[in-house]
Amino acid sequence: MLPALRVDVGERVASTIELFKQVEVFYLEVSLLEAIWKLLRVASEKVLDRVEEGLKAIRETYSLLEPPPEAFIDAYCMFWAGCRNYIDCLLYSTAWRTGLLLLTIDQSLVSFLLEKSYPAELVISPEKLQRLLRESQ
Numbered sequence: 001m002l003p004a005l006r007v008d009v010g011e012r013v014a015s016t017i018e019l020f021k022q023v024e025v026f027y028l029e030v031s032l033l034e035a036i037w038k039l040l041r042v043a044s045e046k047v048l049d050r051v052e053e054g055l056k057a058i059r060e061t062y063s064l065l066e067p068p069p070e071a072f073i074d075a076y077c078m079f080w081a082g083c084r085n086y087i088d089c090l091l092y093s094t095a096w097r098t099g100l101l102l103l104t105i106d107q108s109l110v111s112f113l114l115e116k117s118y119p120a121e122l123v124i125s126p127e128k129l130q131r132l133l134r135e136s137q
Helices: 011-022 028-044 045-061 069-080 086-098 105-116 126-135
Strands: none
Touching: 011 126, 028 045, 028 086, 069 086, 086 105
């Protein structure tokens, strides 16, 4: 979400955005809220027009996914099991419940999943997405 809002996220993430043209990308509305929270820490009011453009682009380009009710419960359980970012828990549990992959660079989430024996194979890094797309061609 952050690159669409014109926030620098580094080359590793930025180079992955180009690959989104080859797949359907889903987002949760709460991801936009989280992105705005992060943006509040690093940007001034001068960028609000670009932020509005980015939000419109996300909504026009990506597919909105609503978490199933079970995902909220799963995320709650994950939170109390030690993963202290509820939004990450909700993103993961939504991917898990809907059979989708979760693209992230959050190594602490992956470590938590492995430590607590959650299925971690549905979490992919930008590099793994690149490999999967190359292999599918």
